[in-house]
Amino acid sequence: MKVIGSTSSPYARKVRIVMAEKKIEYDFEQDSPWAADxxxxxxxxxxxxxxLILEDGRKLYDSRVIVEFLDSVSPVNRLIPADNREKIEVKRWEALADGILDAGISARREGQRPDGEKSPAAIARQMGKVNTGLAAMANDLGDRGWCCGIDLTLADIAVGCCVGWLEFRFPQLEVVTRHANLGRLAKRLAGRASFAATFPKE
Ligand SMILES: N[C@@H](CCC(=O)N[C@@H](CS)C(=O)NCC(=O)O)C(=O)O
Known part of the structure; x- marks a missing residue:
């Protein structure tokens, strides 16, 4: 299998971490969708x-479809619970973490527009979603060690990718200082080989 992604994309990172946790081998093709070529x-x-390009040439997107597919093809280290209620809770965490990223990326791209073209109101609106999303994540995590249940799930991976990307692109937000419990989870995840090997970079 082959993953096409960039080393700065948090959604691509989520897929690569899932592949590593499930011990699925893959080739990584680096390609930035913003590059002219x-x-x-x-x-x-x-x-x-x-x-994700499968052995038979089929192509899968987006990251949520890909990770659900990967979890279903290998029984090694299940990351999405079989029980429907628990599965939906894991997927809700993933939607929240990915939604914060969607807002953060929109704000960043708006901020990169030339002066006079960017909209401070649009940036503020998206950053509002980042902040309310982070507060909800911190509140939902509380003092538990993992987002759902007693072991690593896709929910923790999605949250780790979200917090890691915000630290990378918006260090001024001081996410892990403002939300100590998210910081604890991020630190715990950073100790895993899957996270350490995919730390965001240009
Ligand atoms: N919901 C999608 C989001 C993917 C996404 O927005 N990726 C960004 C890179 S971080 C991208 O490719 N952006 C290019 C574009 O929007 O044209 C997923 O989870 O895969």
Whole structure:
């Protein structure tokens, strides 16, 4: 299998971490969808990463579809519970973490527009979602060691990728200082080989 993604994409990181945790081997093809010569649209009509290319050439996107597929193809280290209620709770955490990222990425891209074209109101609106999302995540985690149940799940991986990307792109938010419990979880996750090998970079 092959993963197309960039080393800065938190969604691609989520997929790569899931592959490592489930001990699935893959080739990584680095491609930034923002580069002028990107080939991503040839694999995903939405022009976004990550994309998973299967052995038979089929292409899967987006990250939520990919990670659910990966968890179903290998029984090693199940990351999404079989019980429907627990599964939906894990997926809710993933939606929250990915939603914070969607808002953070929108705000960042708006901020990169030339002066006079960027909208401070649009940036503030998206950063409001980042802040309320983080507060909800911290509240839901409380003093528990893992987001759901007593072991690592996809929920923790999604939260770890979210916090890691915010620390990378928005250090001024001081996420792990403001939300000590998210910081504890992020630190615990950073000790895993899957997280250490995929730390966000340009
Ligand atoms: N919901 C998608 C989001 C993917 C996404 O937005 N990826 C960004 C990179 S971090 C991207 O490819 N953006 C290019 C674009 O929006 O044109 C997923 O989970 O895979």
């Amino acid at each position: 990107t080939r991503v649209p040839q694999s995903n009509p939405l022009g976004k990463v990550p994309v």
